[in-house]
Amino acid sequence: MIEDILHYIGMAFVFVGSLFFLLGTIGLIRMPDLYNRMQASTKTTTLGVLSFLVGVGLMELQWMIKLLIIALFVVLTAPVGASALARASYNAGIKLWEKSVVDKYKEREEK
Amino acid sequence: MSSETKSIPYLAVVLLLIWLGFVYQPGISMQSFIQELFVGIIVAVAVTILTHRHFEGLGVAYFHPRRVAYFIAFFFVFLWEMVKANLNMARIVLSPELPIKPGIVKVSTSLKQPAAKLFLGNAITLTPGTLTIDYDDGGAYIHWVEVKDEDMGRAGEIIKGRFERLLRGVFS
Amino acid sequence: MIFMYIIMGILAISIFLGAYRLLKGPSASDRAVALDALTNITTALLVLIAYLSERFIYLDVALVYAILAFVGVIAIARYLEGGL
Incomplete structure (x- = not known):
């Protein structure tokens, strides 16, 4: 009985996770410059992986520990990779979108 | 003994817990789990001895x-x-x-x-x-x-x- | 079972959209970002395959894939910064 309920909750988590993937990739297409794309894709796909893995873990309870380790690993490393890539791209000369309102990082370099 | 030195045993404990999470699988027998536990203790202690100096000064300290x-x-x-x-x-x-x-x-x-x-x-x-x-x-x-x-x-x-x-x- | 087909459909559309940015993306960084998103989706897909074929051992594939993806992104970042 309780396993059936957990199974359906897990299905809901999996479905929400895959919707976040879809949102992330739509953001990847629609956003105007690299940094906004990075914002859209990094956040949504990280939460997507987290939700997806927890969902599968609820559907198959004995897998939960290993799935949580994978999820923890993804949540810890995805922002590190995104930050490193953002800084590297900025230093490699990729410009912000022309309608951006402020750029304090550039002011730092001019000092 | 500074607080940084105190953090060393906890590093080994965290590594051991991660190892146990890796090797756990459904239907594992008690005997092989104990074997994995021994290997885990050895590996965790060895890795801690080899790498603990890289963790000093990062602010990672004991679990109060x-x-x-x-x-x-x-x-x-x-x-x-x-x-x-x-x-x-x-x-x-x-x-x-x-x-x-x-x-x-x-x-x-x-x-x-x-x-x-x-x-x-x-x-x-x-x-x-x-x-x-x-x-x-x-x-x-x-x-x-x-x-x-x-x-x-x-x-x-x-x-x-x-x-x-x-x-x-x-x-x- | 129909539920799993829906999930796979959504993931397939996501991969398709990501691949569009991967192929088109004006700069190398855009491609790297698209690749990062695609590896996250692939990790989820590997876990889904493990669930459907009921093999616990397939989860290790997903784990190793996630680790290698992280190392790959860091390597690309180092390369763009000229440190490689």
């Missing part, structure tokens, strides 16, 4: 119950903020006129330890519309999808929110 409590609070606040961030991002991505106003702002931080800065940067990257780009002596440079305030202090209050207070509790 108060720190653990702060960390659990931080974790749940973080999860909630992450869900809010994603709903916000979904609203931006799906609205036809793309309501964004991006920019890079600077935010000061009073956290000193590298580990605390890492956690703050990760939390900022995964929460509403912000992405940490770089740290320097004075603070962090953050790309923000909807710039609400260019001033260092007020922007910091919006972006860092409760994270910094909780992290100060964890790492002090």
Whole structure:
């Protein structure tokens, strides 16, 4: 009985996770410059992986520990990779979108 | 014995727990689990002896119950903020006129330890519309999808929110 | 079972959209960001395959894939910064 309920909750988590993937990739297409794309894709796909893995873990309870380790690993490393890539791209000369309102990082370099 | 030296046994315990999480599988027999446990203890101690000097000075210290409590609070606040961030991002991505106003702002931080800065940067990257780009002596440079305030202090209050207070509790 | 087909459909559309940015993206960084998103989706897909074929051991594939993806992103970042 309780396993059936957990199974359906897990299905809901999996479905929400895959919707976040879809949102992330739509953001990847629609956003105007690299940094906004990075914002859209990094956040949504990280939460997507987290939700997806927890969902599968609820559907198959004995897998939960290993799935949580994978999820923890993804949540810890995805922002590190995104930050490193953002800084590297900025230093490699990729410009912000022309309608951006402020750029304090550039002011730092001019000092 | 400084607090940094005290943290060494805890490193081995954390490594052992991660190892046990890796080797656990459904229907594992007691005998092979004990074998894995022995191998895990040996590997955890060996890795700790070889690498503990790289962990010194990062601010990673022993598990005082108060720190653990702060960390659990931080974790749940973080999860909630992450869900809010994603709903916000979904609203931006799906609205036809793309309501964004991006920019890079600077935010000061009073956290000193590298580990605390890492956690703050990760939390900022995964929460509403912000992405940490770089740290320097004075603070962090953050790309923000909807710039609400260019001033260092007020922007910091919006972006860092409760994270910094909780992290100060964890790492002090 | 129909539920799993729906999930796979959504993931396939996501991969298709990501691949569009991967092929078109004006700069190398855009491609790297698209690749990062695609590896996250692939990790989830590997876990889904493990669930459907009921093999616990397949989860290790997903784990190793996630680790290698992280190392790859860091390597690309180092290369763009000229440190490689």
